Amino acid sequence: MEELKKGGVFTISDLQNIRISIGKIIEEEEEWEPMGPTPMPSIATLRNWDFKLLNRYKPFYAPVCDLCCLCTYGKCDLTAGKKGACGIKIDAQQGRMFLLISLLGCSAHEAHGRHLLREMIKKHGEEVPIDFGAEVNVEAPLTRLICGIRPKTISDYEEVFDYIEEQIAQLADSLHPGQESSYMDFESKALHLGMLDSLSKEATDVVQIACFGMPSSHAGGGPDVHLVDVGFGTIDTNKPVVLVIGHNVTPAADISDYMMENELEDVIELAGICCTALDLTRYNQRAKIVSALGRQLRVIRAGLADVIVVDEQCIRADVVELAQRVHSPVIATNDKALHGLEDRTYDEPDEIVADLATEKVPGVVILDPDRVGEVAVKTAMKVKKRRKTLRIILSDEEFKNLVGECVQCDECTRACPNGLEIGEAMAEAVKGIVEPLSDLFDPCVGCGRCEEVCKKHIPIVDVITKAAYPGIKEEKGKARVGRGPVWDTEIREVGAPIVLGTIPGVIAPVGCGNYPKGTKDVWLIAKEFAERRYIVTLTGCASIDVALWKDEEGKTLYEKHHGAFDAGGVLNIGSCVSNAHIHGAAIKIASIFARRNLRGNYEEIADYILSRVGACGVAWGAMSDKAASIATGFNRLGVPVIVGPHGSKYRRAYLGRAYKKGDWSLIDARDGTEIYFEPAPEHLMMPCETVEEALPMIAKLCFRPSDTDRGRSIKLTHYIDLSLKYLSIYPPDWHLFVRSETDLPIAKRKELLKKLEDEQGWEIDWKLKKIKEGPIRGYDPSFDPTNLKRLVRKRGEREKG
Amino acid sequence: MVLKDAPWQIGNIPGPKQAKILTPLGAAKMIKRAKRPLFIVGSLALETELNGKSLMDYAIEIANGGRIPVVAVAHTPKGFSERGFQPDAYMPLINIIDRLRDADWKGVKGEGQHDLVVCLGVLYYIGSQGLSTLKHFAPWLKTITLCRFFHPNAYMSFPNMKDEEWRRYLDELIEELK
Numbered sequence: 001m002e003e004l005k006k007g008g009v010f011t012i013s014d015l016q017n018i019r020i021s022i023g024k025i026i027e028e029e030e031e032w033e034p035m036g037p038t039p040m041p042s043i044a045t046l047r048n049w050d051f052k053l054l055n056r057y058k059p060f061y062a063p064v065c066d067l068c069c070l071c072t073y074g075k076c077d078l079t080a081g082k083k084g085a086c087g088i089k090i091d092a093q094q095g096r097m098f099l100l101i102s103l104l105g106c107s108a109h110e111a112h113g114r115h116l117l118r119e120m121i122k123k124h125g126e127e128v129p130i131d132f133g134a135e136v137n138v139e140a141p142l143t144r145l146i147c148g149i150r151p152k153t154i155s156d157y158e159e160v161f162d163y164i165e166e167q168i169a170q171l172a173d174s175l176h177p178g179q180e181s182s183y184m185d186f187e188s189k190a191l192h193l194g195m196l197d198s199l200s201k202e203a204t205d206v207v208q209i210a211c212f213g214m215p216s217s218h219a220g221g222g223p224d225v226h227l228v229d230v231g232f233g234t235i236d237t238n239k240p241v242v243l244v245i246g247h248n249v250t251p252a253a254d255i256s257d258y259m260m261e262n263e264l265e266d267v268i269e270l271a272g273i274c275c276t277a278l279d280l281t282r283y284n285q286r287a288k289i290v291s292a293l294g295r296q297l298r299v300i301r302a303g304l305a306d307v308i309v310v311d312e313q314c315i316r317a318d319v320v321e322l323a324q325r326v327h328s329p330v331i332a333t334n335d336k337a338l339h340g341l342e343d344r345t346y347d348e349p350d351e352i353v354a355d356l357a358t359e360k361v362p363g364v365v366i367l368d369p370d371r372v373g374e375v376a377v378k379t380a381m382k383v384k385k386r387r388k389t390l391r392i393i394l395s396d397e398e399f400k401n402l403v404g405e406c407v408q409c410d411e412c413t414r415a416c417p418n419g420l421e422i423g424e425a426m427a428e429a430v431k432g433i434v435e436p437l438s439d440l441f442d443p444c445v446g447c448g449r450c451e452e453v454c455k456k457h458i459p460i461v462d463v464i465t466k467a468a469y470p471g472i473k474e475e476k477g478k479a480r481v482g483r484g485p486v487w488d489t490e491i492r493e494v495g496a497p498i499v500l501g502t503i504p505g506v507i508a509p510v511g512c513g514n515y516p517k518g519t520k521d522v523w524l525i526a527k528e529f530a531e532r533r534y535i536v537t538l539t540g541c542a543s544i545d546v547a548l549w550k551d552e553e554g555k556t557l558y559e560k561h562h563g564a565f566d567a568g569g570v571l572n573i574g575s576c577v578s579n580a581h582i583h584g585a586a587i588k589i590a591s592i593f594a595r596r597n598l599r600g601n602y603e604e605i606a607d608y609i610l611s612r613v614g615a616c617g618v619a620w621g622a623m624s625d626k627a628a629s630i631a632t633g634f635n636r637l638g639v640p641v642i643v644g645p646h647g648s649k650y651r652r653a654y655l656g657r658a659y660k661k662g663d664w665s666l667i668d669a670r671d672g673t674e675i676y677f678e679p680a681p682e683h684l685m686m687p688c689e690t691v692e693e694a695l696p697m698i699a700k701l702c703f704r705p706s707d708t709d710r711g712r713s714i715k716l717t718h719y720i721d722l723s724l725k726y727l728s729i730y731p732p733d734w735h736l737f738v739r740s741e742t743d744l745p746i747a748k749r750k751e752l753l754k755k756l757e758d759e760q761g762w763e764i765d766w767k768l769k770k771i772k773e774g775p776i777r778g779y780d781p782s783f784d785p786t787n788l789k790r791l792v793r794k795r796g797e798r799e800k801g
Numbered sequence: 802m803v804l805k806d807a808p809w810q811i812g813n814i815p816g817p818k819q820a821k822i823l824t825p826l827g828a829a830k831m832i833k834r835a836k837r838p839l840f841i842v843g844s845l846a847l848e849t850e851l852n853g854k855s856l857m858d859y860a861i862e863i864a865n866g867g868r869i870p871v872v873a874v875a876h877t878p879k880g881f882s883e884r885g886f887q888p889d890a891y892m893p894l895i896n897i898i899d900r901l902r903d904a905d906w907k908g909v910k911g912e913g914q915h916d917l918v919v920c921l922g923v924l925y926y927i928g929s930q931g932l933s934t935l936k937h938f939a940p941w942l943k944t945i946t947l948c949r950f951f952h953p954n955a956y957m958s959f960p961n962m963k964d965e966e967w968r969r970y971l972d973e974l975i976e977e978l979k
Contacts, residue, residue, distance in 0.1 A: 060899055062930035063937055066816025079818045080937050090937050410803060414811045419925055453811065516924070648895070648930040655899045659906070689894050689924050690844045692876035697893065728879040732891055 032150050036601030039148030040163050043170055043192055049603045050188035050636065052787050053610075056663050057635075057654035057684035059187050061094040064651055068093050071177045086177045095186025098628070098652045100175055102190045105629025106197035107168055108313050109577060111336065112248055113204030114161045115312075117154060119250050119369060120211040126155035130210050133217030135487035141587040141598060142202040142580055146195060148600035154210055157203050164196050164203075187652075194632025195602070201630075202580035209484050212253060214282040214574075216484050223564035225483045225572075228281040230289045230547040231475035235304055236269050240384035242376050243305035243328075244272040245296060247313040247576065249279035251333040251372040255309065256284040258373030268377055273299060274314050275540060275575035281481045282574060289479065292541035294513025294621070297446045298465055301326060302472075303392030306380040307356070308363075309372060312336050314512075314624065320362050326392050329356035329379055330363030333372050341365045349374045357382035394459075394466040402463050403429040403437075405456045412450035412460060417646065418443055418516060422450055422460060434467045441468035442518035445621075479547035480558045482539070482574020486585040488592055490565040494535070495593025499612045501711015503567045504718055505702030506535045506615040508582045509542040510630065514623035514646045519545035521644075521691040522620045526557055526570060528695055532718050533567040534702075539579040541621065543572040579630055583637055586613045603788065610638025611666070611785040614702035614715070616681075617641035620694070622650070631685055640681045640701040642694055647687040654684035658733060664776075666705060669784040672792040677705050677785070678736045678776050692726035700731070705785040709742035712779075717745040735760045739779035741771050805960035809950030813929055818936065823945055823957035825970045828919070829977030831945060831957070832867040835917035837908055840864050841897060842888075843923030844875035845948070851968040859971045860921055861886050863947070866978030869919060870909045872897045877922070894923060898931040902938040914941065920955070921947045929954050947971065 038045050069075045073085030083089055088096070120128065130151050132139050140151050147160055171189050174180045180189065208214060215221035235241060244252040252272060259265050271288040272280050273296050280287045290299050293314050300308065300319070303326040310319060312334040320339050323330045332339050344352050344364040349371065355361050356379045366372050394402070406426035413419055420443060425436035441464055450460040465472070497503040507529040509522050523546045530536045536557075538546060547556050561570035565585060573581050590608040591598045598605065609615070617634045619627050622643040628650050631641040635654060643650070657663055658679040666675050680703035688694035699719040707715060716737055723731040735756055738744060744752045753769065756762040762774025786792070806822050808814055832838050842860045849856040857880040864871045870889040873881055878891050890897075890909045900906045901918060908915050918935065920928060928946070932954035935944050943956045949967035952958040959970055 058899075060895070060902075060934065061938070062898075062934045063815070064930070064933070066818065066933075066937070077817050079816055080940055411811075414803065414809060417926070419810070645924050645927040648927045651930075653895060655895065657899070657903070659900075686893070686895050687927060689875040689927050692879075693844075693874075693893050726879075727876050727891070728882045729891060 033597055033599040035148050036597055036599050036604070038602050039600030040146070041602060042167065043174070043189060046192065046603060046636075047188050049606060050191045051184065053191070053635070053654070053684065054184055054187055057656050059095065059183060060653040060655045061091055062648055062651055063090060063094055064649055066090070088181060091183040092181055092186060094651050095183035095190070096175060096180070098650065099171065099186045099190045099193065101625045101650065102193040102197070102629040102632050103168065103172055103175070104625035105627070106193045106200060108626050109197050109200035109204060109629070110161065110164045110168060112312060112577065113157070113200050113207065114165070115334070116204055116248060116250060117157055117161065117207050120154055120207055123370070124211055126153060128154045128210050130154065130206055132209065132485055133221065135217035135222065135489045136485050137488050138588055138591060138598070139485070140202055140206050141584040141591065142199050143206070144598045145587055145600070145602055145605055146199050151206065154207050157207055160199065160203050164200055167192070167196055190632050191636040194629050194634070195636045197629035198580050198583050198633035198637070201577040202584065204577040205484065205574065205580060208249060208279065212249070212283045214279070214484060215481065217487050222483055222487055223562060223569075225481045225563060226285055227478045227558060228285070228287070228289060228481050230477040230479045230544055232290060232299070232302070232304070232472045233475040234288050235271050235290055237304060239267060239269040240306045240380035241269045241271060241304055242307050242309060242380045243290065243299070244270070244276045244280060244309045244311070245274060245315055245319070246311035246334070247275040248311040248334060249276055249283065250369040251309055251311055252276050252280045253283050254369050254373035255376050256280065256287065258377050262377070264377060268380060275577070276311055278482050278540070278543065278575040282484070289544055292513045292544040294446050294515070294519070294541065297322065297448050298461060300328065301461055302465055303328070303387070303390065306383040306387055307331065307376050309333060309376050310337060310339070313626070324362045327359065327383070327387055327390060329359070329383060331372060331376055331379075332363060332365045333367065333369060335367055338365050339363065343367065345371065349378065353378040353382060357386070393469055394462055399463060399466045402458050405458055407456060409455060411453040411455065415449040415453040417445055417447060417449070417514070420444060426463075429467065437464055437467035438471060440464050441472070442520065443515070445514050475548060477547035477550070478556045478559055479544060480563050480572040482543070482572050482578050483563065484574055484578055485581045486565045486588065488588060491585065491588045491592045494566055495589045497567070498589060498614060499593065499706055501614060501704070501707035501715055504532065504534055504614060504711070504715045505529070505699070506537060506582070506585065506613070507698060508537045508539070508615065508617045509546070509620060510539045510579055510582070510617060511542055511576070511619035511621060511627040512623035513541045513545060513621040514644070515621040516645050517691070519548055522546055523549040523557065524691060525618055525620060525695065525698070528722070529698070530557060530561050530568055530570045535565055535567060535569050535571070537565070537571045537573050537582050537585070539573045539582065540576040576626060576630070582617075583633065583639070586615055586637065586639060589613050604791065606636060606638045607787050607791070610787070612704050612706040613638070614704045614707070615639045616698050616701040618694070618698060619647065620644040620691070622647045635684045640684050642698055642701065643685070643687045645687055645689050653686045655686060656682045656684070658682055658736060666785045666787060667789060667792060669786045669791050669793055670782065672789070675783070675785070676776055678703070678739070680704050680737065695726050696722040696731060703737050705783065708781060709740060709779050712737065712739070712743040713745045716743060730755070735762070736776065738771070739775050739777055741769060743779060803961045805962070806951055807961065808953045809961055810925060810929070813926070813953060815933060815953055819953040820951070820955040820958040822960050825973035826977055827957065828945055828947065828974050831917060831943065832869060832919060832978065837913055837915045838867065838869045838917040838919060839909060839915040840867070840869040840871045840919045840921070841894070841923060842871060842873055842877050842921050843894060843928065844877060845924060846877055846922030847880045849922065851964055851971070855880070856922055857881070857884060859975070862975045863921070863971075863978065866975050872909060874923065894927060894931055898934050901942060902934055904941070916942060918942060918944045919947060920944065925950055928952065947974070
């Protein structure tokens, strides 16, 4: 039997020429929860749920391109209702493009996870246990919910990745000309990919937590995770600097191991950009985060790194060219991003180091992560000696000459995603006033497009960096390292206040750094809601960028606020893949607090979250395809997402129409009655133009039909207050969220009743200070909202209550 | 020198149907002829000054001169309230665009769907996306933009120009609307 368990091949002597191969012995699984209706759903399984969402939150399209050029009939002009040669129309084409975007995003997360799992099984074997400590029993809520599996060891994820890969292939197929044609079905498929994306992220993070011993609920985890240095100014450039960039931490972990084994931790500076940096600091407490993705070009061009190690995702396509310019060799470590470099995986490390250190080659590929550490560290040490004499930052003289060459043609401004007035700042710098140029450093998204169009070939990025350099050198922030899963014990404490509304919401600033006006906006969002005692859960670049800003006492938000999943907490959940734990927290509220079955029960849990869990994702700098699939994964689970203005270029939003009564009906699960309700939440995915517009909108998207009157009054207070603070007006729709006078904040009740009477024509009984007529519906504390008829309780259940 | 009718953001080339150049006189005529025009004022109006005069003030003069209902988007209600001007509606840009593509919507005054949208001060790229939506999905609507950036997704757009020329365009428009 042991042989069979190992997956061996055997023959039965009496039967000639027959070979029976047994791949895996399915052991009898303990019955941990009854299986729900949709384990491992395929493309159409949850289509009805998607259509419920899409009929309320209608797809809104803003084409970036009016053409389709995906087959040789094209290019086809689809403007304003014209059909393409294949018969497709502009709305379906936009749905198709969004599906493609989601496919790219989900594939990136899934392939990262699969790659990591293979490496970990090779290194540690299949039986690495998934044990996140005493506080986390529901270790993988998305895996349980979507697949119906309770993973015990990392090898259980083979089946999960098999499932996702099969779905990805089916969904990719639906993009081909001659396949799907309906925009609603493209959207349903995008939502399916979003869900698969969330599962991929969870799978990846579970595997890396288990194998690298990243924080969970063992000692030093959860709210007690340590703080890590963040910022340009934290890097000690007197030491050789190894800079890691990307998302797959495996090679960075090997560098860390090599440093430790050779007692080089005090000798070498190990730092990173983007999610690899976040995950590295979950593994090595002394590693540092130089920056989020938005500063990648500038960090490389500033010459901080003596060697650059890239793994996968969010790496600049010109990384080798940029690195060559500052004499930093590049080591590519992942077969998905080889950058044209030679594969030297099995060469002698010292030979590779010699070639890199002498710049005989600009970089190499090393695909075995266990061989990266030695080469990276030795190269950094050798290169450092040579690079010490280099001066990378412009001299004062060079700076003066370069700004003097600008002819104010405005082409840089036209090329800049944020339309920064670079020419005007150059003109000021010519007069010796450098502040306008240095002020561009933060709002610059670091794309370098300005330089591509500059007729005078001014290295604009370097010029801005030079102007800002005195400030950059002092940039020293602190972030909590990624804590991974929210604990079950925390959910037990806050499940009720969140569902009842007395903790007014969970705000999740996540994702990339394509901010319209710099990193400070995402800090402001986190600060505003943490101070209002929402729970703020950050991941990815957003979790890094908020650490760059300090209050008047010199404290970052991480230093000022606790790290528990509780009111007023500011949590760094971790890298982009850790983002799945935010979904996980919402799911755990349904399972642990509300005792809903999780297993293979996606629709019911999403229905619960949409109606009861006041959470809102905020991808203020959303840039990548991954950010789109992340947002779409939140959406299918019933969590709305706000993106910044650049997010409008995803081409698609999901908008509710509060003025259409028919769109806002729910079922009371107690008896099946149809109830018209307030638009809560009003939208599922929307871009906002400015942060001032976004702040009240975030508060608004935390309203839920299940709010108690106390909870609703707290949410209403923040919605009105944020609108007054940032827009100087009462929100024009605040009355929609009032069900009874008890929903009104006590301190303002009289004033608000008067406004309802005067401005909305509501009938008020002033003697009793009660609303007699006006609201969309009355407040009923026993209301049991659902969108699913099948959840209406049968008579016997009703009698039990 | 930037071409007058090149998309202001270099890569913003949508397709075969692109805006025609609009003059101040043309804008005034379209506003006067429209049955139910609507004026959308966006966030750049708060940050832009022309010769010491805020773009918010230009917006108010255009709204008053053309008697056009105003939708304040982004955080412009702040600027309007500081000037004692009451816009007809406030909502995020994306929501007014969504209403404008809805044939059944009755307009900000409840009198029927609008037939002309005038935009000023909306952040270029999100504005361009909104205009794209209207170009494709609101065939009953004409869209014009009064910014100093050429918007290819509009029906008609002021050309790319420097501040001084733009100021003259706005002054001329206000004069024509009187």
